[in-house]
Amino acid sequence: DAGITQSPRHKVTETGTPVTLRCHQTENHRYMYWYRQDPGHGLRLIHYSYGVKDTDKGEVSDGYSVSRSKTEDFLLTLESATSSQTSVYFCAISESRGGEKLFFGSGTQLSVL
Amino acid sequence: DQQVKQNSPSLSVQEGRISILNCDYTNSMFDYFLWYKKYPAEGPTFLISISSIKDKNEDGRFTVFLNKSAKHLSLHIVPSQPGDSAVYFCAASAQNNNDMRFGAGTRLTVKP
Numbered sequence: 001d002a003g004i005t006q007s008p009r010h011k012v013t014e015t016g017t018p019v020t021l022r023c024h025q026t027e028n029h030r031y032m033y034w035y036r037q038d039p040g041h042g043l044r045l046i047h048y049s050y051g052v053k054d055t056d057k058g059e060v061s062d063g064y065s066v067s068r069s070k071t072e073d074f075l076l077t078l079e080s081a082t083s084s085q086t087s088v089y090f091c092a093i094s095e096s097r098g099g100e101k102l103f104f105g106s107g108t109q110l111s112v113l
Numbered sequence: 114d115q116q117v118k119q120n121s122p123s124l125s126v127q128e129g130r131i132s133i134l135n136c137d138y139t140n141s142m143f144d145y146f147l148w149y150k151k152y153p154a155e156g157p158t159f160l161i162s163i164s165s166i167k168d169k170n171e172d173g174r175f176t177v178f179l180n181k182s183a184k185h186l187s188l189h190i191v192p193s194q195p196g197d198s199a200v201y202f203c204a205a206s207a208q209n210n211n212d213m214r215f216g217a218g219t220r221l222t223v224k225p
Contacts, residue, residue, distance in 0.1 A: 004156075031211065042117070042202055042215035043157070050211070058212055090156050097211050101147060104156030 003027055004105040006091050012111045019078040021108050023091030025071075031094045032074040033058075033102065034066060036087040043090065049074055050097065081112040116140045117205050119216035127224055132190040134219050136203030139184065143205040143214075148177060148188050151200045151218070160201070161188070193223045 003026030013019050023032060031050055035043040045058030047066040055066050063085060065077045078085055088109050092102040118137045126132045134148075144165040149157035163170040163177045163186070170177050176189045190197055203216040 033211070035215075040217050041115075042119075042217045043204075044215070045212050048211050056211070059214075092156075097209060101159040101162060102149075102157075102213065104149075104158070106154070106156050 004091060004093060004103060006089075006105040006108050008108060009106065010109045012113065013081050014113055015082060016080050019081050019110065019112075021076045021089055021091075021110070023074045023076070023105060025074075025091075025093050027093060027103070028071060029093040029095050029103075030071075031097060031100070032068065033092040033094075034064070034074070034076045035090045035092060035104075036060065037090060037107075038087050046076065046089075081110075083112050086110060086112045115217075116143075117203055117214045117216040119201075119203055119219050121219050122217070123220045123222070125222045125224065126193050128195055129192045132188075132193045132197065132221055132223065134188040134190075134201050134203075134221065136186050136188075136216055137184055138186075138205050138214075140205070140207070140214070141184070142207040142210075144208055145206050146177070146179060146186050147204045147206075147213075148175075149202040149204060149215075151202060157202055190221075193221075195223050195225050197221060198223050 005024045033048040034046040044060045049055045049068040091105040094100040147162040148160040150160045151157040179186045200218045206213040
């Protein structure tokens with residue numbers, strides 16, 4: 001199994017509070033991604049990173065920011081959580097871009113009340 | 114704008130029979146297609162893929178077929194086993210594009 005650790009695994013928070021999810025990899029892969037999974041939508045890309053301090057937006061980036069200060073860590077921040085951000089969040093990694101298969105973490109269940 | 118569609122939310126088959134999961138896409142720029150399998154409380158895991166230059170790729174019990182003119186792909190599992198019970202996601206991407214698009218998933222149940 002690819003070495004990907006997501007923390008926390010579960011979180012309950014209140015509307016308006018900031019939340020940070022962490023993804024840590026031990027594979028030294030260049031590309032890291034944050035997806036959210038919602039019923040009826042599958043997985044949708046929030047943000048991705050193609051190197052330290054290099055990030056870009058995905059399909060559903062509004063309300064989220066990311067940071068990557070080290071190759072192994074990719075942080076997802078909800079500056080002011082809303083109920084619509086209740087979801088399961090998955091981190092993924094890949095060795096190269098464009099079509100490369102992704103390796104996923106186990107996910108973070110986030111509930112915003 | 115759902116560019117990858119899995120129109121069957123669920124599928125139930127008998128152990129030993131064939132499972133056929135379908136996927137349609139709308140973006141003609143997609144040139145690489147993948148299937149992922151997901152068990153509860155786990156992340157998706159890669160199952161099989163196919164490039165747009167091929168129309169079939171086989172790996173053991175799993176075969177993916179691609180029909181580019183119809184913008185359709187399917188995953189065949191033969192024979193199906195109870196351990197195959199999971200949610201299957203179809204995904205597609207374009208070369209040099211990091212935005213891999215996923216379908217909504219099909220929940221496969223294989224009954225003993």
